[in-house]
Amino acid sequence: MTDPLLALALVGSRASGFNHDCASKLQSLMMALDEITELADASGDPELVRAVETASGALRELTGLLNANRALTKPPVRTATTVRELFAKAAERVSARIDGELPERAIEVALPAMTHALALLFDLAAVLAPGGRAIAIEGGVVRSARQAAPEVLALATFALARDGGTLAVVPSGFAISFA
Numbered sequence: 001m002t003d004p005l006l007a008l009a010l011v012g013s014r015a016s017g018f019n020h021d022c023a024s025k026l027q028s029l030m031m032a033l034d035e036i037t038e039l040a041d042a043s044g045d046p047e048l049v050r051a052v053e054t055a056s057g058a059l060r061e062l063t064g065l066l067n068a069n070r071a072l073t074k075p076p077v078r079t080a081t082t083v084r085e086l087f088a089k090a091a092e093r094v095s096a097r098i099d100g101e102l103p104e105r106a107i108e109v110a111l112p113a114m115t116h117a118l119a120l121l122f123d124l125a126a127v128l129a130p131g132g133r134a135i136a137i138e139g140g141v142v143r144s145a146r147q148a149a150p151e152v153l154a155l156a157t158f159a160l161a162r163d164g165g166t167l168a169v170v171p172s173g174f175a176i177s178f179a
Contacts, residue, residue, distance in 0.1 A: 022066050029059060076110030076162055083107060083178065090118035091135055096126040100137035107178045109163040117159035120152045121167075121174055144173035 033055055040048040084102040086109065091098050093115060125144040126133035136143040148156075148169070156174075157167045164179035 026059070026063055026066070033059060076113060078108045078163070079111040080106060080108050081111060086111070086114060087118065087122075087137070089115045090122050091126075093119040094123040094126060094133070096122055096133040096135050098135050098137055100135075102137065105178070107163075109165075109178070110159070113159045114163060114165075117156040118176070121148065121156050121176075124148050124152060125173060140175055140177060141170060141172060142174045142176060148174070 033052065037052050037056075040052045082103075083105050086107070087098055087102050089111075121142060121144075122135050124146050125135050125142050127145060153167070153169065160167045160176065160178075166175075166177050166179075168175040168177075
């Protein structure tokens with residue numbers, strides 16, 4: 001599953017107007033699907049209704065993927081920041097707090113894409129705690145009790161790799177490092 005998603009991210013990162021073109025095609029597809037839904041409802045054919053529901057689900061998933069991928073399709077412009085600031089911005093984006101020590105190490109990354117990719121991972125890692133959503137970080141490992149969805153891992157891996165970083169899935173969560 002990750003190879004097609006990385007390919008989609010790569011296509012989007014190299015083609016100007018990619019998101020606009022995709023959004024236009026998705027809109028046309030939604031309109032056609034609405035018409036087919038009306039025909040299916042009128043016919044009462046259960047197989048046709050089931051096919052429309054399947055197509056609608058696939059369209060929702062594709063729309064979600066493109067929305068999640070949007071920040072990664074912009075040309076990367078590297079900005080100087082620290083690991084601490086980057087992680088804080090990503091955690092803030094998903095209304096979470098970070099528990100643990102973060103290095104003050106200076107890095108240069110494509111800030112919007114990296115913040116987006118880490119926010120997706122942090123959203124998975126954040127757990128409900130008495131003080132709110134918390135992300136436990138220990139020794140460079142973001143602790144996570146939940147498995148990451150393949151598409152989240154693909155997008156985060158792509159964003160990190162583009163800026164010389166790595167993402168490794170370890171038994172207790174995700175190990176993130178920067179070159």
